[in-house]
Amino acid sequence: MSDSQGQHGGGHVSDRYSRQTLFAGIGPEGQRRLASASVAIIGCGAMGSALANNLARAGIGRLRVVDRDFVEVNNLQRQTLYDEADAASATPKAVAAANRLRAVNSAVEIEPVVSDFTADNALDLLDGVDLALDGTDNFEARYLLNDACLKMGIPWIYSGVIAAYGVSMTVQPHATACLRCAFPERPLPGTTPTCDTAGILNGIVAAIGGVTSTEALKLLVGSEQLARGLFWMDLWENIAERIELPRQPDCPACGLGEYEYLDAALSEETATLCGRNAVQVRPLQRGGALDLAELGRRLAPLGEVATNEYLLRAKLDGYEVTVFPDARAIIKGTDEPSVARTVYARYIGS
Amino acid sequence: MQVRIRYFAALREAVGEAEEALDLPDGATVAQARGLLAERRPALAKLLPACAAAVNRGYAQAETPLSDGAELVFIPPLGGG
Ligand SMILES: [Zn+2]
Numbered sequence: 001m002s003d004s005q006g007q008h009g010g011g012h013v014s015d016r017y018s019r020q021t022l023f024a025g026i027g028p029e030g031q032r033r034l035a036s037a038s039v040a041i042i043g044c045g046a047m048g049s050a051l052a053n054n055l056a057r058a059g060i061g062r063l064r065v066v067d068r069d070f071v072e073v074n075n076l077q078r079q080t081l082y083d084e085a086d087a088a089s090a091t092p093k094a095v096a097a098a099n100r101l102r103a104v105n106s107a108v109e110i111e112p113v114v115s116d117f118t119a120d121n122a123l124d125l126l127d128g129v130d131l132a133l134d135g136t137d138n139f140e141a142r143y144l145l146n147d148a149c150l151k152m153g154i155p156w157i158y159s160g161v162i163a164a165y166g167v168s169m170t171v172q173p174h175a176t177a178c179l180r181c182a183f184p185e186r187p188l189p190g191t192t193p194t195c196d197t198a199g200i201l202n203g204i205v206a207a208i209g210g211v212t213s214t215e216a217l218k219l220l221v222g223s224e225q226l227a228r229g230l231f232w233m234d235l236w237e238n239i240a241e242r243i244e245l246p247r248q249p250d251c252p253a254c255g256l257g258e259y260e261y262l263d264a265a266l267s268e269e270t271a272t273l274c275g276r277n278a279v280q281v282r283p284l285q286r287g288g289a290l291d292l293a294e295l296g297r298r299l300a301p302l303g304e305v306a307t308n309e310y311l312l313r314a315k316l317d318g319y320e321v322t323v324f325p326d327a328r329a330i331i332k333g334t335d336e337p338s339v340a341r342t343v344y345a346r347y348i349g350s
Numbered sequence: 351m352q353v354r355i356r357y358f359a360a361l362r363e364a365v366g367e368a369e370e371a372l373d374l375p376d377g378a379t380v381a382q383a384r385g386l387l388a389e390r391r392p393a394l395a396k397l398l399p400a401c402a403a404a405v406n407r408g409y410a411q412a413e414t415p416l417s418d419g420a421e422l423v424f425i426p427p428l429g430g431g
């Protein structure tokens with residue numbers, strides 16, 4: 001517990017959190033536990049925004065916010081940490097989230113990470129945290145998160161939302177069912193609806209965000225009231241239910257200890273981004289950091305180029321190409337991986 | 351016997367209803383109910399394999415037997431965030 005909490009927390013700590021510590025389930029001791037806790041939020045779109053916002057306001061000690069994307073205008077309907085200025089300047093979401101969260105609660109240590117969550121870096125990104133929260137928009141990342149958390153013994157909470165529907169499920173490694181106990185095989189890209197195809201209401205994000213962030217508080221204060229099983233909700237049909245979910249002895253991950261998503265070499269070079277006409281290209285082999293200024297000079301004769309501290313943005317051949325220092329690029333204007341790979345090879349190189 | 355089938359998310363949208371009654375032979379299992387539904391409603395055939403099933407709000411295996419009046423809900427993995 002740091003003495004500095006009261007100093008730069010914008011007032012005395014007991015005043016700041018009084019409406020939370022008055023609740024017996026938290027209390028002053030629970031608040032101290034929250035202040036010494038460390039949480040990773042993997043993905044900071046709609047769900048990640050809701051979770052990070054609730055946890056920062058609740059006084060969690062440290063938040064690591066990991067996101068690979070930048071803010072766009074069509075995010076603002078539901079991604080509550082961001083505003084029009086973030087979209088206009090194409091600020092990476094992790095950076096914009098950190099700016100906002102620090103303004104909300106300066107006592108929380110925020111660590112923004114502009115990066116994909118991959119088998120290469122998953123263990124590092126989860127290092128030292130007490131809990132991981134799923135703010136991702138794809139199953140590739142979730143099955144990896146499940147493997148990594150099981151291997152490291154870190155609890156995590158699955159949150160999924162689409163249209164007016166949502167689910168939340170707390171995974172305590174080797175104590176409760178894991179993601180693969182419920183859904184043994186990872187749904188392949190294109191087989192499940194995305195925000196692109198089915199849309200999403202901001203109310204379901206807030207509802208599931210509230211369920212999940214409250215589970216997070218229970219877990220961090222050591223409450224016995226943790227929810228078991230899979231919570232599901234249909235906000236349009238007015239349904240909220242929970243199913244019991246026992247561990248499955250033949251679960252490949254928590255039963256048999258096969259962490260195939262974590263152990264896999266990076267196999268996918270491209271990912272279609274949820275809610276966008278865009279594809280991310282992630283070169284499988286990369287050297288050091290890309291020199292964005294040099295790339296900008298090379299591309300300048302070919303189209304409109306702008307760079308900021310975090311990324312390069314170029315309008316090329318009808319596509320909007322955004323390149324990050326880690327050599328990832330987001331190609332907007334197509335949802336075809338092959339087209340995106342071609343654009344990448346043509347302008348950035350392979 | 352008759353069971354109450356409930357649909358959630360993509361299944362609910364594919365069927366257009368939140369639930370329906372399904373007649374099954376006595377002693378039918380969750381797998382048999384899945385099979386029959388996939389046959390009757392082609393829109394469900396692609397969605398059902400990825401779904402978790404719960405009988406009377408408890409997770410059910412393929413071989414879990416159903417009883418008259420049971421409630422069977424299919425929950426697809428939700429991908430958005
Ligand atoms: Zn498992």
